[in-house]
Amino acid sequence: MLKVLGQPASINVRKVLWACDEIGIAYEREDWGGATRPTSDPAFLALNPNGLVPVVIDDGLVLRESNTIIRYLANKHGRDDLLPQSAATRAQVEMWMDWQATEFNSSWRYAVQALVRKNPNFQDSDQIDASIKSWAKHVQILDRQLATTGAFVAGSEFSAADIPMGLSVNRWFMTPLDHPTFEAVAAYYERLSHRPAFMKHGRNGVA
């Protein structure tokens, strides 16, 4: 059985759990990271020298990096609807996943440390404002894309890209800040909320 290592409050672990439920993969989860077992444990570092969750073990294959894991699971289980086999349509899904991991994720880092984690090392008000501004700019890019597709990030149907994006949108709404109105993003949040796996692992009260 697929083993998922990582505590369930981690946004990156939640991506993998959502993907598993969406695809219908049975898994067992082990707590690592956060307030649970420290990932500095040599047993964990042997699996991921970066000490980051999630890690999955699938029949001896050890994988890390949440978006990579989502792509692997969709590919292995032949879920062409989530990750098309055609290189051109697959790229449309993958580029939004990469954008989420690099650009979008970097924009909110300071604000989330300050406003959600209440980390005392992240309380510079100028930097908080700059992070919120950058975050909103990225939400606006997503909003325009969703206004174009009218449904999901890579097109009219749900795809693997909606998993990292859905968690990102949940984080946006769950972070206490003055949210500018982005209608397509708000509608997307509600559209995703029809999916039980999103309600369980995404919109579950955690930022």
Place this chain on the structure above:
Amino acid sequence: MLKIYGRATSYNVQKVMWLVAELGLPHQRIDVGGKFGGLDTPEFLAMNPNGKIPVIDDGGVIVWESNAIVRYLAAKYSLGQWCPADAGQRAQADQWMTWASGELHAGVIGVFWNFFRTKEANRDWALIRTCEQKCVTEYALLERRLTSQPHLSGDHLTMGDIPAAGTLYRYFTMDIQRPNLPNVEAWYQRLSQRPAYREHVMVPYAELKDTL
């Protein structure tokens, strides 16, 4: 014909150009970004709403985000070689790409932007030291991986090697402190024997100094 939008001095463009050259794909590269500008025009933003390079137009298929482009080109033109056909091997290549763009990139491209590209008066030395330390940590991981095999992916280069290998020219030629990394250095020497790597990754970057 395949069009690649982006200046030759951009690390992210270099990843794409290196693979394009390895695959021998007929192409045209168009200079945009940096001193060429052109990232905020309606035409460019219609291709990439994020306003960044590289972007490719492959017969009407528009792809942006450099790693997504590399995976696309490898899957379309080199399935079974640059893109492993086996799901597990493909995922491992993907994993090294994602790692290099997150962790390794934060170190080495962090040093490049905050030290090399930033004027002395504007430099944040605490940030530069953090990026240098990140380099030490992340290149040590590469060093260990390369103990038992010639490339990150194993015996042959795949798409999984491209983002990490693409950083080496800058890391080994910037005027910074580096730990002793014999395996990584030997890898860099092997890669620099490849014409495609020499032409598209080992691109002089002096013109970018003190531009921020």
